[in-house]
Amino acid sequence: MSTNPMHQFNVYRIGPEISLGNVDISFTNASLFMVISAFTIISVFFIGTKRKAIIPTKIQLLTELSYTLVSKMISDTAGSKAKPYFPFVFSLFMFVLFCNMLGMLPYSFTVTSHIIVTFALAAIIFIGVTIIGFVNHGVRYLKLFIPSGVPLFLLPLIVVIEIISYLSRPVSLSVRLFANMMAGHTMLKVFGGFVISLGVIGGWLPLSFTVALTGLEILIAFLQAYVFAILTCIYLNDALNLNH
């Protein structure tokens, strides 16, 4: 193990090199943890839905609670029109949550601590939401950039600002998740390093810090997944219900 706190974010190839044309799409440790996350989600939900008891078992209760959590979140922020997009938001929330949580296990890899992964997810959302907006409202979707009640002479400025803010949505969405994950894990690793370097006498303080930070990181792991999903709902709301 390296003592470099950034070492945990290294991506390396597992197995043979896979190329599509001349593009390298080899299976890496990041891909492995994506697959593990997805597999864990599917296993949990498969076991949780196997028995359809009126009085739910614990694991069934877990699946039902997550279902109602996401369904309430989407109906509260985006209304009833967003119901068809519920499976998407649900999978997004679950995927991000499990990637974050699995990253909390020692020696594991945090998929969401890579900007390119979070950006890919955010780009899917951004492109999808834009398409939904134009399909639902046609050219009138551009009215999103013209807030009502703005004086005419301010309009050019406001429109530019609105467009920039709209275009920066995927960036802010992806950077928020990536930065939170990376910062937390780096801090944990740094304090862990301090425990080693300060030894038996001085290492207790950073150790207690590490324990406290682990709790905080688990909270953040949940919170960031929730924020990611709820922002998706808000963007969907803009695309479905033009209320400007």
Add this chain to the structure above:
Amino acid sequence: MVQNYLKFIGFFTLLSGNCFAAEGGMPQLNPDYWISQIFWVILVFVTLYVILWRAILPKINENLENRKSQILTDLDEAQKLKDQSEKKISEYNKILSDAKQEAKKILDKTRKKVNLDIKNKKNQFDLEIGKEIEKAEKEIKTLKFSSIKDVNKIAIEASSEIVRKIVGTEVNASSVSAIVEDISKKEITKYI
């Protein structure tokens, strides 16, 4: 929040760069495996999405709906049973109050009858007792008269004896009895 974090990262990377042997830079910004990561994240996410959408979520939804409808039917059933039991209770109460009234009526009737009986019997007894008393009084009276006659006889004997003892001569019995009779007739009003 993000800014604070970025400051933290900067601080700690600087710190760790001094403390530990740095391998240089953030691995996140190394574009070697970017395409691979994008490819895999989309592949895995789409697979997950399709499986959840097609296989898992309908099941959960169905189960939740089932539970909701089951609860509604159970509530309906409970309401029905409650209505039924309320009806039965009112019926029962009616029967109970009817029975109470009936019992009261019977009680009143019986009491009246018993009272009448007691009165009749009492009157009869009074009558009989009066008769008995009268009879007894009559008997007492006759007994008294007869006892007075006896007393006279004894008095005649006693007084003739006394006179004989005192005077020493035989007294004519008829004269003694005449005197005694006379006195007793005079004095009898005192005893009767």
